[in-house]
Amino acid sequence: MAPARLENEDHSRDAAFNKAMHGRSAAEKAGFSAMLSKDTSAQKAAVDEYFKHWDNKGADVETDRHREERRAEYATLTRHYYNLATDLYENGWAQSFHFCRFNKGEPFHQALARHEHYLAHMMSLRDGMSVLDVGCGVGGPAREIAKFAGVNITGLNNNDYQIERATRYAQKDGLSDKLKFVKGDFMSFGEKDANSFFQLKQMSFPDNSFDAVYAIEATVHAPALEGVYSEIFRVLKPGGVFGVYEWLMTDKYDNSNPHHKEIRLGIEQGDGISNMVRISEGIAAIKAAGFELEFHEDLAERADPSPWYYPLAGDFRYMSSAWDFFTILRLTRIGRTIIHRLVGGLEMVGIAPPGTQKTADSLAVAADCLVAGGKESLFTPMYLMIARKPKT
Numbered sequence: 330m331a332p333a334r335l336e337n338e339d340h341s342r343d344a345a346f347n348k349a350m351h352g353r354s355a356a357e358k359a360g361f362s363a364m365l366s367k368d369t370s371a372q373k374a375a376v377d378e379y380f381k382h383w384d385n386k387g388a389d390v391e392t393d394r395h396r397e398e399r400r401a402e403y404a405t406l407t408r409h410y411y412n413l414a415t416d417l418y419e420n421g422w423a424q425s426f427h428f429c430r431f432n433k434g435e436p437f438h439q440a441l442a443r444h445e446h447y448l449a450h451m452m453s454l455r456d457g458m459s460v461l462d463v464g465c466g467v468g469g470p471a472r473e474i475a476k477f478a479g480v481n482i483t484g485l486n487n488n489d490y491q492i493e494r495a496t497r498y499a500q501k502d503g504l505s506d507k508l509k510f511v512k513g514d515f516m517s518f519g520e521k522d523a524n525s526f527f528q529l530k531q532m533s534f535p536d537n538s539f540d541a542v543y544a545i546e547a548t549v550h551a552p553a554l555e556g557v558y559s560e561i562f563r564v565l566k567p568g569g570v571f572g573v574y575e576w577l578m579t580d581k582y583d584n585s586n587p588h589h590k591e592i593r594l595g596i597e598q599g600d601g602i603s604n605m606v607r608i609s610e611g612i613a614a615i616k617a618a619g620f621e622l623e624f625h626e627d628l629a630e631r632a633d634p635s636p637w638y639y640p641l642a643g644d645f646r647y648m649s650s651a652w653d654f655f656t657i658l659r660l661t662r663i664g665r666t667i668i669h670r671l672v673g674g675l676e677m678v679g680i681a682p683p684g685t686q687k688t689a690d691s692l693a694v695a696a697d698c699l700v701a702g703g704k705e706s707l708f709t710p711m712y713l714m715i716a717r718k719p720k721t
């Protein structure tokens with residue numbers, strides 16, 4: 330499928346919106362207080378802009394046109410998704426916006442860090458290397474990998490609020506000399522003629538800039554994997570390594586099966602994704618971008634004591650430590666009802682900004698679909714690919 334004509338990047342427009350919506354909340358220490366100090370009308374604009382792509386466009390009525398519109402506007406869709414979801418992620422998860430494998434009784438933050446270390450290990454990251462983190466969130470993985478492997482990391486992100494928070498956290502951790510965060514899209518396309526498109530704008534780095542590039546559960550936001558992988562290929566030095574944990578539907582996924590389609594769309598809507606594809610397409614995309622694929626494995630298929638999706642399952646059978654009690658409780662039926670009513674109440678009395686309940690509800694649907702996708706082996710958030718740019 331050729332990518333639809335993508336919107337142009339406009340950094341000053343995005344910065345102005347960021348200032349209007351988040352104001353000084355990027356400086357708030359806790360995600361919860363940051364969440365309550367948004368500008369009401371800007372937050373409403375973000376909610377409208379994000380949900381216009383999903384409201385009344387469920388799996389039963391979804392058309393190719395809906396998907397094309399989302400792909401064409403993927404940059405705004407993703408930016409507004411994270412304008413709305415970042416504080417909820419920080420409050421309800423961690424500063425590392427990704428899943429991980431779990432060992433028996435392994436503390437949550439330790440498991441997240443282990444997943445990051447594993448990627449650094451598989452990529453053979455070494456002291457002093459210059460590394461690009463594509464879609465760096467608020468910089469949790471970059472801080473961990475910089476400390477673990479001694480590398481210098483540039484984080485690329487198209488959300489100003491996340492960049493502000495990532496920069497602040499790096500300063501607090503004394504890592505400002507190892508980490509920097511820059512604003513930018515993965516890629517964008519221009520129109521050649523009515524039927525075809527060419528890549529117009531690139532990541533704002535020269536060719537052959539980095540020794541290594543990694544992406545942790547981020548490139549799924551791109552409208553076409555080959556497009557973003559090609560950009561990564563361009564900015565990597567010859568002989569450089571690319572490591573990615575990719576979100577993919579498995580090859581068991583059947584788009585003509587309404588149940589499968591509902592799971593895929595629920596994940597896309599609740600996670601700001603315009604176009605999620607299958608494992609075979611992910612592998613084809615990385616090869617088409619010019620990479621030599623050295624290693625690939627679906628880590629979700631490993632026989633772990635607790636599955637990657639257990640914190641979202643609301644099922645006490647997965648409880649393996651006392652801390653799990655609250656993690657699991659919030660996604661049980663009763664936990665969800667309490668959160669739904671609480672957030673709705675805070676919104677009604679004007680403490681929480683409008684749209685907070687709608688966003689939280691959409692995340693809860695995503696959680697259900699992620700769990701169903703995981704249980705039925707239709708989806709993986711950890712398809713690991715290690716690929717190299719040939720030396721010549």
Ligand SMILES: CC(C)=CCC[C@@H](C)[C@H]1CC[C@H]2C3=C(CC[C@]12C)[C@@]1(C)CC[C@H](O)C[C@@H]1CC3
Pocket residue numbers: 417418420421422425426427428546547549576600601641659668689692693695696
């Ligand atoms: C969107 C992508 C590509 C990656 C993010 C992966 C995960 C960090 C998120 C996916 C679903 C999210 C949910 C939450 C936190 C972050 C995720 C696990 C919550 C647990 C946040 C608190 C809410 O009350 C429930 C959310 C469910 C979904």
